[in-house]
Amino acid sequence: MAGLHSQACPMGLTIRPFEASDRDAVAGMLVDCAAFSDEEVRVALEMVDCRGYLLFVIEEDGAVRGYACIDRTPLTVSTWHLYWICVHPGAQRRGVGTSLQQYIEDFIRSQAGERVVLETSGRPDYERTRRFYERSGYEPAGRIRDYYKPGDDCVLYLKVL
């Protein structure tokens, strides 16, 4: 499949499709990044294990430091969802997340995808995450009040590729 080959990024990072042996590293970063509840980690790993989504990992010096879970959005012609993106806390603020995000967008373009939708939390402790998306060209497309739980809105973002 086009775009599924390993790709060298700036800074010696490498992005490649997920392999079964990456599972422990992904599980570890989901817990260690401290951004996700136990249930979120469980669901994220279900989406790894079911193999129903496209998964990519980013390596730094041979160690898996981030992953993303994406797929075509059902019932749409050219919309994709970015379901999960996670970078190990020890690798944050070094361009790992940005490299992975850009790779994902290039991959989606290579598959004739024209837009990416993602959902994230409106909580104050997600402000850095939301700013990351906004700097990357994602625009708010909606907000569902108290969606995750009272006081925890869902913010929808859209990026037209």
Place this chain on the structure above:
Amino acid sequence: MAGLHSQACPMGLTIRPFEASDRDAVAGMLVDCAAFSDEEVRVALEMVDCRGYLLFVIEEDGAVRGYACIDRTPLTVSTWHLYWICVHPGAQRRGVGTSLQQYIEDFIRSQAGERVVLETSGRPDYERTRRFYERSGYEPAGRIRDYYKPGDDCVLYLKVL
């Protein structure tokens, strides 16, 4: 499960959980209502067949005239999604859809659900559908431009129960 018993509605309508023998009637109304593309019908029936969602049908004089597909929204405390609601074209404008909608909302309340989210098309030919939701207390919570296809936005609705 609470709320899963049959319920008599006004006008002699009856709502009950979906049974395997309802499958043909549901498939028929999805096609006959002419609101859904072939792919939408296929996905709606996948969601019937996988038995991973809660399904209800509404009967009029013993004939299944509508159905709804709902479920708890993953990763949320008290949010539910209304994924599909369809009324046979021969039974529209007689309160069948409204009765089914109200039953669904009562059922969700009985399960401690506090809000319902649904997605529908922003196309002009969906205006009657959107008005139905708006009259029923659903408020727009977002719009994703060109989501389904160019010129076909996704409109998100939220009802707080």
